[in-house]
Amino acid sequence: MHTTPPFTLFPGSRNWKSAALAAVLFLAGLSLSGQSADSLQIRKIFDESLLRGRSYDWLNHLSNQIGGRLSGSVRAKQAVEYTKKELEALGLDRVWLQPVMVPKWVRGTSEFAYIESEPGNTNNVPICALGGSVATPVGGIKAGVVEVQGIEQLQQLDREEVEGKIVFFNRPMDASLINTFQAYGGCVDQRHGGAEAAARMGAVGVIVRSMNLRLDDYPHTGSMSYGDLPESQRIPAAAISTNGAELLSTTLKLNPGIKFFFRQYCRQMADVLSYNVIGEIRGSEFPEEIMVVGGHLDSWDLGDGSHDDGAGCVQSMEVLRLLKATGYRPKRTLRVVLFMNEENGLRGGNKYAQEALNAGEKHVFALESDAGGFTPRGFSFDCTPEAFDRIVAWKPLFEPYLIHQFIRGGSGADIGPLKPQGLVLSGLRPDSQRYFDHHHAETDTFEAINRRELELGAAAMASLVYLCDRYGLPDQPGLRK
Template sequence: MKRLLLLGILLITAFASQAQDSLMIRKFFDEALVNGQCYENLRYLCKNVGSRLSGSAGAQKSVDWSKKLMDGYGFDKVYLQEVMVPHWVRGAKEQGYIIDGNKRIPVAIAALGMSVATPKAGITANVIEVQSLKELETLGEAAIKGKIVFFNRAFDPRFIETGAAYGGAGDQRFAGPATAAKYGAAGVIVRSLTEALDDYPHTGATGYDPKGINIPAAAISTIAANKLSTMLKMRKLPLIKFYFKQNCQHLPDAKSYNVVGEITGSKNPNKFITVGGHLDSWDLAEGAHDDGTGVMQSVEVLRIFKATGYRPKNSVRAVFFMNEENGHKGGIKYAELAAANKEEHIAAIETDEGGFTPRGFSFANATPAMQKDINKNWKKLFEPYEADRLVAGGGGTDIGPLKETVPSVMLIGFRPDSQRYFDIHHTPNDVFENVNKRELELGAGAISALIYLIDQHGL
């Protein structure tokens, strides 16, 4: 009888806790949807600050404004974390042409981030089209030397989650130029990493071998890539050449900052839940979805907690990381300081996949048993908001270094709908007008709900 009574008490307690959680989560979503400020904050960041590539005047302006924004919300702590970042400058607009005999056909290109410049007169050379890094090895120096290597592997449309397609095609941008240089290539052009068929070239960082030769590299739009590929198939190789010119510069590293806002925990001030995105952006546009939406959602979580009167038991931080796009120095610095200060991090959540409709969260280092419990306890709470996909998966670039310095931390990625993200990712089209207010606010509500649940119940 006593055991039955105890079981009944436990069930009643569990139901009461779930009911309380449901009511609190509803309050967070109501605040986000009725009084949300992340959309207007994003408007200011995009339209009054603009692009924010690390080391630029725009990046520093964004740091100054972000700190002022957090100070204005009256968080318990607002401060900067100094970090040295790369300072790469694109220079004058790139030029690209397909040369067919005497005809010069202009095409849309954009230098890859961290690329070197071409000679002042540009590069003109025959083109060799490849589908993979492995193909370079098969062709060898005899076929590649002196030519422009054209990486033309498209997104695989069979992936439902488009981030998987991005990962599948991304090595040609990340490592293609360095690999081609080993075989004597004069330069590299890479098909833009998107399934969209348009004339927006997608930039993004490339990496060089510190001991190798650096060759210029540019992204080419998908329409232009298709045109070039078709022409190469129709003509004999010597007839089709490619010309491109770009004016990039590598300047000395610059001083910059992560921007941090914090609500101090009422019971465990030395235990932390971090939520963040990256403040820097590529220079081609306003960095709206990548990652203005992420940083504005992060600060909105803290604002929502204050507005609804929720005082977390553990300290909750919103972090605007600097230099995710071309160096990851902000995430590395945050992790270093967390270790140096002997901070205990319960969880770190990254929002860097755009401000689209929230679908759920991915847990990077949950055991199968933990993943099962997370779904058992929390899935139903997220179902009314259609954000209940609580799955195993990645956390994010900026929070990743925490795992090395604070091994106990749970790394979590916010997972919005992915279908449109890579249409605008790293392009001139990543502007405020392409962000939907309601979708952005729903994401802020979902992230607030998850942090509340972690704060109340742990993982």
Template structure:
């Protein structure tokens, strides 16, 4: 009896070791294909160079929908379809002007501004006023209506450069952009200037969405570069009377019809169990949306293409999803989860790539402890490829609505050091993406999807 148990144990162990070897070998094939014959980079070239910026509701967003549909059809995925979704349609307008006026030292001088996404424009008369610089909402509250009324509030809290995870630094500063205009309006401000959310001191302006609260006046809001923010702050220190003028023509139109784009390979054994891998197809208008999030889209398509190229028939159904409207509404992500619930779909995992096409370092997972442990247990398979960071907690904006259905969500983690140089700027273009880093990301995502397909979560 003891001998039989020992033999069974040895057999189990041998099977496990064999499984690990088989997985390691297949993962090696995935990386080889992605690095030697990958197509993510050429897909990204098309999406960024031939289509370009693709804000929700724009003709370019529609072009991106059609391109990704055709691309996935060309690759011969089993099913490719669109999920209709109504999205906000905000437009920046042609002209954006900013100017310091009545400076003792410089008189009048231009400063580049860019309207925050979703913000109202000033119209042709512009907004002119004195500036009140604050670091946070507490300081704003302390100054109160008597100081702020009729003025332009200048939010100037930098991202903390000491944080290794730049997304943490971003989180620590981003409420200035997201809620700053609403908070300032509560005290009677007539406009808002926000220091760009950047890890770098340079002359690049970063847009991004602001969200107006209910029952508070919508006041116009712009971002200026970090270099200009420091310059303006120094100037204000010696010359608090100076004024700022800006003119924007942004406006929110009626919602328009757009789409999530879905491509899938049907599972051979458990076709009803769905694994999602996705990114968001929309981007800001200023940029080509290369890192944010063209990279995540082409990597997701590439995951399925890699499986087909390697003749891998998944046990479960694998879906590449291009979500629409992450940037200024998250309507696509919400719609996807809504339809999943309506159709009683069983999602066993969702993976999002929305942190740029940089060097892969790991994955983070939100789910039960056992789901987390399963992911963490696979870490050693990724070490040969430089991924060492497997974390509890993670996901992505577009897949977050699936959490109400208890779907474990996984965030693909590329290194974050360079992301906030490009994020929401005109320089988030194709040239900012490195081919091998993009390919390694796609391969890493495919390897993880393969493991989930083999063993579930």
């Protein structure tokens, strides 16, 4: 009687050990074949981006033909119209605008400030109003100065030491930290909440050292909040350049009786209608599973917002173009979302997440680029250990491009509101050493963008999206082992 051997995958095997070995080799071959196909597809994506990329040209228009795109501004409106038109030209399955009400804060006439060491002896210093600040009186404010290293140190002072003075928050970014975003996070609270804390102690104004590791003459703006303070108790707040902060601190040590003068004309207006810009490629197998890639279309008004976050917007647009150009049809629905109002409200990100919830949509992956257009180093992931184990196995595919820092951590502000859906959140992580030279400052311009670095970032994002779509992630249909 003929008996069937334990392994029949390979007819003719003379014993089960040789059959088992053959099976292992066969499965390994399948795995290697899959890796080879992935390597080839990723190579096609990078070639397309580096040889025929559109991201740099799109950013050139956003930056140089439109400029800074503060929420609620005419330029923000122009950016919405331009990016919608360009997405439509890509031949996506659908492009639309998602209405969202956004704050409208206006800077007004340029700010002015000086240090007065004695009557008639002054030194001008560069400042800019913080986003959301109230104006000074028309004639400006001149008062004594109390320097502190942060909100905690301020709150340790007696009210008599602060009342009637300008509080100078002078805690610098920690230059010893290699991760500059960690350095930023270590002192940005004084910019965001310093005015509220100082006002509660009777201060008449706030000056904050710019969030910048470099010593220069460019003040860096950014959002701030008065908390629940009534309007009558709100005090003006401005950022001072790092060189200006050094001068003010040194002068104050030599002469504690100096005065500081500043004048700004900013004001908060009524909310206005704006839009998130959305385009999608419908999934071929699992259209109900949505993958998002995006950046924020608004920027501060001092520069043209090339790094923050024009770069992220055009890279996200390019992801869809690259997949189409290389012949890849996503199994899941892939959306690009250009969010409005990340800088001073996060209204766009919250609106998108709320509308997704209302529509019963299921998001499975979201990737954001909002850390500048510098050389990509890898990605961060906010996900379960099981999902991260699957993702980190793809790291060797990125090593030829030197983009292989895969870490668990944060993702991006605009996609954060989607987190309750339990999806995988990710953020592109470029080299960060130069980012805060430009962040929220007049120096955030197109001239600071390197074309090749920008295109490498777009290709890296498209490659990650391709892998997540092709293989799926834990708890997703179509998961491939």
